[in-house]
Amino acid sequence: MKRGATETRPSEARQRLLSTATQIFYADGIHSVGVDRIIAEAKVTRATFYRHFPSKDDLVLAYLREVHRMERDAITAAIAAHTTAAGSLLAAADAIAGMIRSPGFRGCAFLNAAAEFPAPGHPVHQQIVAHRQWFLDTLTPLMAQVAPQRSDAAARHFAMLRDGAMTAGCLHDAEPVIETFLRGVEGLVRIHGERRPAPS
Numbered sequence: 001m002k003r004g005a006t007e008t009r010p011s012e013a014r015q016r017l018l019s020t021a022t023q024i025f026y027a028d029g030i031h032s033v034g035v036d037r038i039i040a041e042a043k044v045t046r047a048t049f050y051r052h053f054p055s056k057d058d059l060v061l062a063y064l065r066e067v068h069r070m071e072r073d074a075i076t077a078a079i080a081a082h083t084t085a086a087g088s089l090l091a092a093a094d095a096i097a098g099m100i101r102s103p104g105f106r107g108c109a110f111l112n113a114a115a116e117f118p119a120p121g122h123p124v125h126q127q128i129v130a131h132r133q134w135f136l137d138t139l140t141p142l143m144a145q146v147a148p149q150r151s152d153a154a155a156r157h158f159a160m161l162r163d164g165a166m167t168a169g170c171l172h173d174a175e176p177v178i179e180t181f182l183r184g185v186e187g188l189v190r191i192h193g194e195r196r197p198a199p200s
Contacts (some may be wrong), residue, residue, distance in 0.1 A: 014052040017042045021063050026109055030060055030116050057124060060113075064127045067109045068134070074099070075138065085145035086189050089158070092139070093185040096162055097178045100169035108166035135159060146189055157188055 020042040024033050035056050039049050053059040078091040099105065106112070110128045117124040136155050143158070144151035165181035 013042075013044050013048050017044060017049060017052060017059065018062055018066055021059050022066055025060070025063050026067075026112075027104065027106065030113060035059075060124050061127055064110065064113060064124065064131070068127075068131045071099070071131075072134065075135075079138070079142070085142040089139070089142050089146065089189050090182075090185065092142075093158075093162075093182055096165065097182060100165060100174050100178055100181075105170055105174070107170040108163065111163065111166065132159070135162075154188060158185060161185060161188070 017038060021033075021038050024038065024041065035046075035049065038059070039046055042049075053062065074095045075092050078095040079088040082088045082091050110131050113124060114128050117128070119125055120129075136159060139155040139158050140151050143154040147154045161181055161184045165177055168177045
């Protein structure tokens with residue numbers, strides 16, 4: 001029993017560090033937040049921090065993976081709740097609108113991080129690209145059912161609408177931004193749906 005309790009402590013400390021970093025990095029940026037602040041607010045020792053995260057970049061990568069998991073789970077659940085491609089795409093847009101409405105929203109965590117890590121070869125930048133590729137890979141098969149000849153372009157169009165909404169949603173009143181975004185996605189789905197070739 002004593003051994004089991006000892007084994008659980010490192011994972012609890014890691015989760016506390018990750019949770020603290022997720023809140024602070026998102027609210028205040030990445031480069032402006034030092035390791036000392038993370039350690040102090042997570043209430044762990046420096047040795048504990050470095051046992052779980054050998055460098056700050058390792059913590060940043062873990063933070064982005066955690067945000068990816070949360071966004072993936074929300075969008076996947078929204079898509080799974082519908083049986084048609086059009087319904088799934090609109091549900092994905094609704095899930096994104098929910099993110100923009102969330103308390104403390106300050107834009108897309110990945111776009112924010114991209115501004116701080118612009119070098120393509122940096123592991124953090126590569127993590128950002130991987131997240132965006134996942135989003136396109138999720139949308140494209142659905143778009144293929146709505147717009148068989150233009151699925152890649154339609155998926156990129158959706159992603160650009162999402163990027164614009166995520167950026168504007170933290171600069172202005174969120175509700176008009178969300179309304180514009182949702183109407184844009186509805187129009188995208190409808191226009192491509194109407195242009196589908198009639199079955200022979």
